[in-house]
Amino acid sequence: MTKVTGNFSQLQQQLDVERRLVSFDSYDMTIKQIYDMFAEGHIFVPPEYQRQFVWDAVRESELIESVFLGIPVPSLFMATNADATWEIVDGVQRLSTVAHYIGDNSDLLESINRKGALELDKLEKLTTLNKQKFEDLPKSVQLMFMTRPIRVTVLNDKSDLSVRFDLFERLNTGGILLTNQEIRNCIYRGKFNDSLKKISKIDDFKTVVRLRESDSKNGTAEEYVLRYMAYLYNYENFEKSVKGFLNDYMKVNSEKALPAKKASMFKQVLSVLAIAFPHGLSRGQSTITPANLFEAISVGTALAIEEGVQIDTQKLRALVADSELKKITTAGTNNKRMVTGRIHYVRDYLK
Known part of the structure; x- marks a missing residue:
């Protein structure tokens, strides 16, 4: 019993030392809201993330199909900058795929290293969408897609930079991890x-x-x-x-x-x-x-x-x-x- 008590005492000491102020805000946002913020420069993708734009059209198509089908998509994780803009921490692939698919902003496409809008390919369930771009869809289907929700968790500015480093390191799950x-x-x-x-x-x-x-x-x-x-x-x-x-x-x-x-x-x-x-x-x-x-x-x-x-x-x-x-x-x-x-x-x- 003494050994167990000692271990728990040591654990509590470590928790007291290592636990830091981590303050979050969470939002359920539509695809359109997220896309508009990205297009207007209110969501920032650091240049270091450029190496992570590695999903091919099939992988991107699978994500878009999941959104259409209402299958839960993992949350986007952001951090608040001093100027109130958001910086992507985890989810750069998902964010860039949405921008690639909607594809109506040439500057935004260039920023994610894409030359044109995404043409869906090799979908297994929504096969009628294969070889279709977003602009090819009926307006009603476009609206349905744009109003789909995605959970966004935002580290607010109450958390210090050391916390932000830990979160970037722990939550960075892209195809090519950041150093x-x-x-x-x-x-x-x-x-x-x-x-x-x-x-x-x-x-x-x-x-x-x-x-x-x-x-x-x-x-x-x-x-x-x-x-x-x-x-x-x-x-x-x-x-x-x-x-x-x-x-x-x-x-x-x-x-x-x-x-x-x-x-x-x-x-x-x-x-x-x-x-x-x-x-x-x-x-x-x-x-x-x-x-x-x-x-x-x-x-x-x-x-x-x-x-x-x-x-x-x-x-x-x-x-x-x-x-x-x-x-x-x-x-x-x-x-x-x-x-x-x-x-x-x-x-x-x-x-």
């Missing part, structure tokens, strides 16, 4: 986010940081820059969660453009690394740049430069094969001692 950085790009939009995107495109960075083809357009490059900034200027406050650490740094700095001094230091560091690693910073047979290795090398190099060290690129190249550095930059080494240890190890090695 953590794409979620940050949605939530912490602002001058700092713009700076990360801009500086991740400099040539020296692209020379040094080699990513998988699948990571080339999903925010991974911006996350590497964020890791450099967060660790260089805040590594002493790192605890144990990389995701939370990066979230907090982005949250605090979201409205601030990257200061010129920090941008200049980043470019200086990457210029040195590009000379040392003209074929990319990697280890062994791999051509991909490990995040932990990039953090250690880039931040340690920056700290050494700040102390007036003239960086020896040959030492940098040799450092990648160093057995001690390898030990503290492999998987499972993201605790405070290891993070601080590898940054200081590189700094002191170069001094």
